[in-house]
Every structure is written in structure tokens, then in C-alpha cells.
């Protein structure tokens with residue numbers, strides 16, 4: 253697995269339930285790659301924090317579209 257493949261896997265799991273640290277091929281990569289290791293640690297920590305927040309109801313469609321666009325842009329920057 254390359255750094256680029258790892259970033260693609262992370263993007264796939266944004267809304268999923270998988271804890272990326274437990275994904276075997278991800279684990280093998282981050283064990284040998286300090287850059288991705290710290291990225292994945294930050295990423296999974298952020299997911300855990302956000303899941304612990306109280307639910308606040310449905311986002312408006314306009315806000316959700318804006319948020320998704322900002323996230324997609326951010327993830328695109330992370331892979332370049």
C-alpha cells in the first residue's frame with residue numbers, strides 16, 4: 253500500500269464505522285510510514301471526538317453540501 257492508496261482508503265471511510273487503525277493493510281503501512289501514522293492518528297482521534305458529541309439534528313442541505321465540498325477540498329490537498 254502506498255501513501256496515496258492509504259489516503260483513498262481514509263476518504264472511503266469518512267462516514268463508515270471501520271476504525272482505520274484496525275484495518276490490516278492500513279496498519280502495516282502506518283507502522284512503516286511516520287507521515288501516514290501521525291495523519292491516521294489525528295484522523296481517527298477526530299472521528300472519535302466527533303462521535304462523542306451530542307447529536308444536533310439534521311444539517312440543512314445547503315450547509316451539508318458546503319461542508320462536504322470543504323472536506324473534499326481538504327482531503328484533495330492532503331494527498332498532493
Ligand SMILES: [Zn+2]
Pocket residue numbers: 254255258281285287288289
Ligand atoms: Zn505513508
